[in-house]
Each structure stands twice: as structure tokens, then as C-alpha cells.
Amino acid sequence: MRQILIQVPRGCGQRVLELVEAHDGLNVACLSANGLDGRQDLIIVHISNRQVEALLKELESVPELHLTLLPRGVIVLRPPAAKLPEQIRNVEARSPIEIFIDGLQSVGSWKGFLGYAITAGIVVWIGLFTNTSYLLVAAMLLAPFAGPAMNVAIATARGDQPLLKQSLWRYLVALAVTILVAALLSLVLQQQIPTSLMVERSQISTVAVLLPLAAGTAGALNLAQSERNSLVSGAAVGMLVAASLAPPAGIVGMAAVIGRWDMVVNGLFLLLLQLVGINLSAALVFRAYGVSAQGARYQRGKRWVFPAVLAGTVVILLGLLSWQFADSPNFQHSSRAQRANAEIQQVVEQSDWVELVEANLRFTRPNIQGQNTLLGTIYVQRRAGINLSDADIRNRLTQDIQTRLLEQGFEVTPLMDVTVLSPPKDKS
Template identity: 45%
Template sequence: MRQLTIKIPKGNKKKVQDAIEKFKGKNTIDISSESEDVFMVYLPNQEVNNFLKEIDEFEEPEITLIPRGVITLYPPASESPDQVADVKPKSSLEIYLGGIQSVGSMFGLIGYSFVAGIIVWIGLFTTTSYLLVAAMLVAPFAGPAMNAALATAAGKGSLLKSSLMRYAVAIVTGIIASFLLTLLFPLKTLTPLMEEVSQVSKFALFLPLVSGFAGAINICQSERDSLVSGAAVGILVAASLAPPVGLIGAGLYMMDWQVVFSSLYRILLQLLGIHLAATLVFYFYGKVTPNGVRFLRGGKKTGLITTMVVVLGIGAMMYWQFRQPPFLRKASMNTELAEVLGSELNKIPNIKVLNKDVTFTNVKRNNKSIANFEATILKTDTIISSEELKDGIIQHLKKNMKYSYDDIYEVYQIHVVTD
């Protein structure tokens, strides 16, 4: 429930009371004076927007909306548990105005983005994973991303432009912070964590879709109905944005364009995926539409064109990703090739596979991406020498390993141990 205070000119008292009853208002207090009618009313969340539209005709009413959950208890007392448990999503008006309120200052946006860029660079440089999580907490990417989706759902071009501008400012600031630190503490080679972060999975689209869905649901639900904190959802939205932002700065300094382009790809894919999922949630679940929000003069054309651009953008990026193996699929190809490696090793007699792994590097050979096939083998046949066994395993793998990827240069590291 939401608490509203309404002040209107005299002569509309009965109409307002009828509207309150129509939209299931409870515990109404009439504190009218000689010159004006004043009501304090408690309405279900989803009825706030429709109620305000109903009374908007009464000579510009003055309205105070408190965006906090209120528990209303009314007769009969036996129904009190059901009354308390009746938690509805926010009204479309509150969702939209709340998004605008969350814009914050530009100084804070730049400051937090710069700090996040520093933290993520330190995490990448020192190979400290928990610092990447800390950077996700600080990075202010969730707000602009959600506001851009709100703007598309509502068809509000001005809000869309300002949200995208803030999103760009946050990302560029993080990149500058990372680049400056790399300038002060020069890198000559990527750290193992940088190598890992730079690689894109073929499932990369799933994370932004889930993030956008979760972020929009969190905004639409009332605070008493939300099982997950806003901070946690913010981390989810920034999970795949903060690391590549920090990596771009280092990649620019080192002129490692493969790292730069793969990171830019991930950032753009995150923006499009989050935008699409959140827009659909706001439109269909939050009822944020050009005609569904009071005070709003949005255009359906703006929302439709933006959505089409986003969908086409995602389609083009997916096409590019699957047409460019293994450049934009290394993270998932590691697992797939490791399964092929393990399957072939299990066919070789007199050995036990203790460990197997496949990793890609950003180094190329003969214009092909290098894949390192590594395995630790326990020799069970004492007759054959370790070197002979190692050579036999490598020859078997070169001859028999089959996979659907081209443009891969294979190198092998086979470690033979004995008990």
C-alpha cells in the first residue's frame, strides 16, 4: 500500500470519495477546510497511477506520494494476516519517477566510475578475484542501464539520450582510470587473470539478459516483496562490465587490439542484452508504457525504433561471434576441447589421466589462435619409456582429435608421471 495526500479545490469531494472507493482505498482521512478538500488515503500499489489519472480532471490537484510501503489494517480483524501479506508491484508512475530520481549527480557518477576502474585494474594486475567483486559493487553501471530501458519502455527520447550519455561517461571514465594506472605501472604482458577475463564465451548473451530481467524485477517490486537487495542486483548488472572496462585501459596501453576488441564486444553486448530484457519487464510487468504513466508524454515510435535497433544489434553481434571462431568464443571452447581431449586420452591403453586442460592465449601462430592442450598422465606400463609414451600420446591426439573449429594452432604439453 502507498500513502497519498491529495489537495483539491472545493466542490469535488464526492467525486474523490467515489474514486477512492473505486480503486480500493483504505483508512481514508478527510481533513478538509473551508477553502479546499484534503484527503489522506492509502491505495494498493498498482492502483496509484490509475487513481491519479481519475482525479486529474479536478482542477490540477496537489499530490504528495510517499514511495514507501505502508501496512493498513481495517475490519474485520480476522483478515489482518491477509491484508499484511497483500504485496503488489509498484505502480508504473512510481517505477518511472523512481528511475528519474535515481539519476544522481554527475560528480558521483564520474567519481565512482574512476574508483571502480582503479579497483578492477589492481585486481587484474595482482590476480586478486575478490577485488573484481569489489569493483562490481562500486561501479555505477546499473542505474544508467535501467534508466535507458525505462526510457525505451515509456517512449521517452530525452531520458534515453541522457541515460546513454551517462552510461558512456561511466565506461570511458573507468577506461581512463585503468589506462592511467597502466601508464604509471607499465605492463609488458597480460596477467593470467587478464587472459581469462579477455576471453568471451558463446553463452555471453545469457548474463546480460538475466541481469536486465533481475534488475527490472527488483525495481518493479515493492520493497517488502523483494527477496534480493538492490545492491546485489547492481552487482549482477555490473558483473560482466567492470572487468572488461578495466581491461580495455591495459589493452590500449599495450596495443593488444585483440583484448581491446573482445572487451568492447562484451561491453556492447551487455548494454544491448540488459536493455532488451529490462525493457520487456518494464513494459509488460511494470506497465510502463507511453500511455500508461501519468505526467508522461512518451512516443510509441521512440520505443519501437529503439527496441528494433537493440534486437538487430544483438542479432548482428551473435552472427559476428559465431562467424569468427575462436576469437569471440574462447572461454567456452576451452571446456569443449577439454572434453574432446579427455575422450581421446581415455582410448589410449596403459595410462591413467590425472588432469587435463585446454587454454587459449592471445598469441597467434600462422595467423591461427594457439590452443594449448595439456594433460598429466600416470604411466601404468613400466616397459615403455616416458618419452616414447609422451610421443605416442601426442601423435595419437594429432591424428584422432576431431572438432568443428578451424583456425586453431595446436600445441601439446603432456606430463608423464610414475607411481
Template identity: 40%
Template structure:
């Protein structure tokens, strides 16, 4: 339930009370005086927007909406547990206005983005994973992403432009911070964590879709109905944005264009995926539509065109990702090729596989990406020498390993041990 304080010109008392009853208002308090009619009203969340549209019929209504959950108890007392448990999503008006209020100052946006860029660079440089999580906490990427989706659902072009501008400012600031640190503390080669972060998985699209869905649900749900904190959802939104933002700065300094390109790909894919999923949630669940929010008067054309562009953008990026493996699929192809490696190693007699792994580097041999096939083998036949066994395993793998990728240059590291 939401508490509203309403003030209208004198003479509308009965009509206001009828309207309150029509929209299931409870525990109404009449504060009318000789000059004006005023009321404290408690309404179900989903009724607030339409109620406010209804009282627009009265001359110059003054409204105060308190955006916090209120527990209303009313007769019969036996129904109190059900009354308390009746938790509804926020009204479309509150969702939209709440998004606008969360914009914050430009100074804060730039400051937090710069700090996040510094933290993520330190984490990448020192190979410290928990610093990447800290950068996700600080990075202010969730707000602009959610507001852009709100703008699309509501058909508000000015808010969409403002949100995208803030999003671009936040990302650019993080890149600049990372670049400056790399300039001060020069890097000659990528760290192992940088190599790992630079590689994209074929499942990369799922993270922004899930992030956009979770972020929008968190904004739409009332405070008492939300099972996850806003900070946790913010981390989810920034989870795949902060690391590549920091990596671009280092990649630009080193002029490592494959790293820069793959990071830009991830950032753009995240923006499109989050935007698409969040827009659908706001439109269908939050009821934030061009004509569904009081005061709004958005344009359906704006929302429709933006959604189509985003959808086509996602399709184009997915086509690009799957058209030429392994450039934008290395993170998942590692696992696929490791399974092929394990299958072939198990066919070789007199050995036991202790460990196997496949990793891609960002270097190429000719026009092919280098994949390092590595395995630790326990020799069970003492007659065969280590060198003969290693050579035999490599020959077997080169001859028998089959996978649907052509532009891969295979490198083998076989380590034979004895008990």
C-alpha cells in the same frame, strides 16, 4: 499499499471520496477545511497511477506520494493476515519517477567510475579475484542501464539520450583510470587473470539478459516483496562490465587490439542484452508504457524503433560471435576441446589421466589461434619410457582428435608421472 496526501479546491469532497472507493482506497482520513478539501488515502500499489489520472479531472490537484510500503488494517479483523500479505508491484508512475530520481549527480558518477576503474585494474594486475567483485560493487553501471530501458519502455527520447550519455561517461571514465594506472605502472604482458577475462564465452548473451531481467524486477517490486537487495542486483548488472572496462585501458596502453576488441564486444553486448530484457519487464510487468504513466506522454515510435535496433544489434553481434570461432568463443571452447581431449586420452592403453586442460592464448601462429592441450598422465606400464609414451600420446592426439573448428593451431604439453 501506498500513502497519498491529496489536496483539491473546495467543493469536490464527495467526488473524491467516490473515486477513492472506486480504486479500493482504505482507511481514508478527511482533513478538509473551509478553503480546500484534503485527504490522506491508502491505495493498492497498482491502483496509484490510474487513480492519479482520474483525479486530474479536478482543478489543480496537489499530490504527495510517499514511496514506501504501508500496512493497512481494516475490518474484519479475521482478514488481517491476508491484508498484510497482499503485496503488489509498484505503480508504473512510481517505477518511472524512481528511475529518474536514481540518476544522481555527474560528479558522483564520474568519481565512482574512476574508483571502480582503479580497483579493477589492481585486481587484474595482482590477479586478485575479490578485487573484481569490489569493483562491481562500486561501479555505477546499473543506474544508467536501467534508466535507458525505462526510457525505451516509456518512449521518452530525452531520458534515453541522457541515460546513454551517462553510461558512456561511466565506461569512458573507468577506461581512463585503467589506462593511467598502466601508464604509471607499465605492463609488458597480460597477467593470467587478464588473459582469462579477455576471453568471451558463447554463453555471454545469457548474463546480460538475466541481469536486465533481475534489475528490472527489483525496481518494479515493492520493498516488502523484493527477495534480493538492490545492491546485489547492481553487482549482477556490473558483473561482466567492470572487468572488461579495466582491461580495455591496459589493452590500449599495450596496443593489444584483440584484447581491446573482445572487451568492447562484451561491453556492447551487455548494454544491448540488459536493455532488451529490462525493457520487456518494464513494459509488460511494470506497465511503463508511453500512455500508461501519468504526466508522461511518451512516443510509441521511440520505444518501438529503439527496441528493434537493440534486437537487431544483438542478432548482429551473435552472428559475428559464431561466424569466426574461436576469437569470441574461447572461454567456452576451452571446455569443449577439453572434453575431446579427455575422450581420446581414455582410448590409450596403460595410462590413467590425472588432469587435463585446454587453454587459448591471445597469440597466433600464422592466422590460427593457439590452443594449448595439456595433460598429466600416470604411466601404468613400466616397460615404456616417458619419452616414448609422450611421443605416442601426442601422435595419437594429432591423428584422432576431431572437432568442428579449422583455424586452431594445436600445441601439446604431456606430463608423464609414475607412482
């Protein structure tokens, strides 16, 4: 439920009461008041969220109308007292006008916005430079990417060209500031090589597109749901959106300084993938909650903008996915390393000499022309009664693993380090 305070000239209160009654208003009161414009009727209204925009549209016909919409939900109690559980159980989503207003209010001061972007750049740089994962989490909480990303989606759903341009500009500025801060820190401290966390976070999975789709859906649901109907905090949702943006932005800046342009390309690919993925899913969710080109107190939306921007988003997304799957394995390192690990386990399980203890695989980024290096460290334990030497087992197993990976079309250069372990001898 929402509370609305309505101020109209004296004598117009009855017309307002009729409109409120037609939209199932509850606990309504009409008071005589003195305002700056003279004597007025002040109507206090409590109305369900789904009726807010319809009521506001009807009230536009009342002259000299002044409205105060309280942004937080209220609990309306009325007789009989025994019906209390039924009266407060129905918690509804926000009205489209409230979703739109929330988006506009998030376009706040540039000073605070840029301050958070700079701080996020510093923290994400420290995390990547020192291989400290929890600092990346802190950077995700600080990064101001969620607001512009959600506003782009709201503008898409509304067909609002001015808001779309403004939100895209803030989004790009925030990313540019974070990238620049990370680059300056790497330049000042003379970073020469990428850290292991940079290499790990720059690798792309074949399912990378699912993260921005999930982030966009969660962000839109958080804005659309009433505060009493959400089990997830806004900070957690904002962190989910930033999780897909802050680390790649830091990697782009740091990798550019050390001349690792392959990592720069990966980072920019991820940033663009996040933007279009978040916009696609969030805009569709907002439309499902009734956000459209025209509404109460909102007339600047263009109906053609939503299908046009959505079609452009889908085209870009499909183009990125086509690029990802065509450029194998560069944009699929994370997933292909897991698949290769599964293949190695099968090779070892088929062996009569050893049993698998552990296998660790990762793509490295050495400057070797024309080579995608897959580095593997494999620990195996010889079976009882096997008389082959450790060197023979290592050489045969290495050849079997490399042959399997090449036959499966991994398009990599597999460099395997097999270590043969022996259990302690029985002293009895």
C-alpha cells in the same frame, strides 16, 4: 499498498473521496486543513499498487491538485482483526508511474556519478593488474552502470526520447571514465604485458549473451517489485549488471596501453553485447509490468519509439552473435577450451597405456601471426604392466590429442605438454 496525501481546495474533498472509493481505497480520511493557498481538504488514502496510476489519472480532473506519494509500502490493517493474514499477504508490484519516477530519481548528481566511475576504474585496474579476483567483485559493487542501463530500458519501454538520450550519454560517460582511468594507471606504472586475469576475463564464451539477458531481467524485476516482495537486494542486482561491464571496461583501457588490440576488440564486443542484451530483456519486462508510452502525469512518450528501439536492439544483438560465431574461435575461446578438454579426456580414456589425472587447457595470446594457440598441460598415470617408456607414451599421446582436435575442426594450434606420472612402487 501505497499512501497518498491529496490536497485540494475546500469543497473538492468529496469528489476525491468518490474517486478513491471507485479505486478501492482503504483507511481513507478527509481532514480540513490550512495551507499556503488557504483552506484546503487533506485526504489521506491507502491504495493498492496496481490502482495508483489509474487513480492519479482520474484525479487530474480535480482543480489545484497537490499530491504526495510515499515511495515505500505501507501495511493497512482494518477490521476484523482475525483477517490480518489475508490483509497483509497480497504484496503487489509497483505501479508504472513509480517505476518511471524511480528511474528519473536515479539520474542524480554528476559529481557522485563520476566519482563512483573513477573509483570503480581504480579498483578494477588493481584487481586485473594484481590478479586479485575479489577486487573485481568490489569494482562491480562500485561501478555506477546499473542505473543508466536500467534507465535506457525504461526509456525504451516508455518511448521517452529525452530520457533515452540522457541515459545513453551517462552510460557511455561512465564506461569512458572507467576505461580512461584504467588506461592512465597502466601508462603511469608502465605496464608492458597482460596479466593472467586480464587474459582470462577477456575470453568470450559462446553463451556470453545469457549474462546480460539475465542481468537485464533481474534489474527490471528488482525495480518493478515492491520492496516487501523481493528476496534480492538492489545492491546484488546492481552488482550483477556491473559484473558484465566493469571488467571488460578495465581490460579495454589496460589493453590499449600495451598494444593488445585483440583484447581491446574483445572488451568492446562484450560491452556492446551487454548493453543491447540488458536493454532487450529489461525493456520487455518493464512492458510486461505495464510501463507504456502514455500514463498518468506522463505524456511525452512516443508509441513508435518502443518498437523502433527494440527492433534496432534485436538487429544489433543478432549482428553481434553472427560475428561471434563467424569469427571462430576468437570470440569463443572459453567454450572451445572446455570442449577441447572433453575431447582430450575421451582420447586418454581410449588409451590402453595411461589413465587421466588432470588436464588444463587455455588459449594464450602470444604474438604469433595467424595462429590460435591452445595450450594444454596434461597429467596422466601409466597403467600397471605397461612397458612403454615415458617418452614413447608422451609422444604417442600428444600426437593422438593433436590429431583429434584438428579432426574435430577446432581451428587451433594445439600445443600439448603431456607428463607421465608413475605411482609409488610397492615396497612389500
